[in-house]
Structures are given as structure tokens and as C-alpha cells.
Amino acid sequence: xxxxxxxxxxxxxxxxxDLAFDRREWTITGSVNGFAADLRIDHDDKTIHGSANxxxxxxxxxxxxxxxxxxxVANHGAIEYTIDWRAGVVDGSANxxMLHLEFSLAEGRVDxxxxxxxxxxxxxxxxxxxxxxxxxxxADLSDxxxxxxxxxxx
Numbered sequence: 001x002x003x004x005x006x007x008x009x010x011x012x013x014x015x016x017x018d019l020a021f022d023r024r025e026w027t028i029t030g031s032v033n034g035f036a037a038d039l040r041i042d043h044d045d046k047t048i049h050g051s052a053n054x055x056x057x058x059x060x061x062x063x064x065x066x067x068x069x070x071x072x073v074a075n076h077g078a079i080e081y082t083i084d085w086r087a088g089v090v091d092g093s094a095n096x097x098m099l100h101l102e103f104s105l106a107e108g109r110v111d112x113x114x115x116x117x118x119x120x121x122x123x124x125x126x127x128x129x130x131x132x133x134x135x136x137x138x139a140d141l142s143d144x145x146x147x148x149x150x151x152x153x154x
Contacts, residue, residue: 006138010123012151013130019150021139028052032150047072052150059149074149083145090145094152101127105141116141127151 006021012032019030019037026041032052039050039057048059052074059072059079070092071080081092081099090101101110108116114125114132121136123144136143144151 003138006136006143008134008136008139008144008147010132010134012127012132012134017134019147021143028147028150037150048149057149068146070149075152079149079152081148085142090148094149099152101145103141103145108141110141110145116144 002023004022004024006023008017008019008021010017015033017032019028019032021028026043028037028039028041030037035052035054037050037052039048039052041048046061046063048057048061048070050057055074055076057072057074059070059074062069066086067082067084069080069082073079075095077095079092079094081090081094083090085105088103088105090099090103092099103110108118110127114123114127116123116136118140121139123132123134123136123141125132134144
């Protein structure tokens with residue numbers, strides 16, 4: 001059973017990140033990229049809504065154990081991506097740009113340049129040319145990937 005609260009803190013693309021995930025209330029609060037984040041996950045409606053990155057967020061999601069899909073609006077633009085957990089691939093688009101990532105949860109890796117040290121929770125390297133130095137507490141690489149919409153700046 002996963003802990004009720006998790007955090008992701010540090011720096012992404014030279015901007016501070018301080019996010020708290022409440023798995024009982026299903027909220028994400030804090031700040032990312034210098035903006036407040038205040039999101040609610042509604043499992044009945046299958047939506048994530050609120051604000052982050054100075055933009056309204058409204059994403060519909062579809063979940064199976066094999067894949068998760070997100071589609072809607074975030075970061076002042078359209079966003080749509082699917083995480084295929086078995087294939088280890090994220091495919092889609094964000095704000096008019098194609099999105100393709102390859103990952104391995106077992107190795108704690110996203111593409112070639114982003115690595116999670118599971119014992120310390122440190123996620124370091126680069127993602128899409130942006131520097132990453134985050135600490136995940138009670139969270140793992142799948143939590144980062146599920147919330148990729150928070151890190152995709154326009």
C-alpha cells in the first residue's frame with residue numbers, strides 16, 4: 001500500500017519545484033516553474049482539473065494497468081499523451097510539439113539522460129534538454145511520468 005502523501009522537490013529547467021501529492025484527498029498542491037499548482041484528481045469523472053504553470057488545467061484520463069492516456073489543456077495549450085507501461089514508451093504531443101520518451105521503471109531511467117536513484121529518491125540528468133535535479137519522497141518514476149503535464153513548459 002502506498003503512503004498517503006508524496007512530494008517532488010528540487011529544480012526542473014532551472015525553476016524550483018515543490019509539489020505535494022495527497023492520495024487520500026487526490027490533490028496536487030505547491031509550486032512548479034515559479035507558479036502555484038492546485039489540482040484535483042476526480043477518479044469518478046476521470047479528470048484532472050485546476051491550475052498549474054500559470055494556466056488552467058483540464059485533462060481527461062483513461063487508465064488500465066497496461067497504459068494511461070491524458071488529453072486536454074495544460075500550460076496554455078493542447079496536450080495529449082499515452083504512457084505504455086509494458087512497452088516503456090510515452091507518446092503524444094504538447095503545445096504543438098511531438099512528445100516521445102522511452103523509459104524503464106526497473107532501471108529508473110527516462111531516455112538516455114534522466115536517472116532515478118531509488119534508495120535516495122534523486123532524479124537527476126536532463127529531459128528534453130532541460131536540467132533535472134528532483135527528490136521524490138514516497139513517489140517513484142511512474143509518479144513523475146503520470147504528472148509529466150506539470151513539467152512540459154510551453
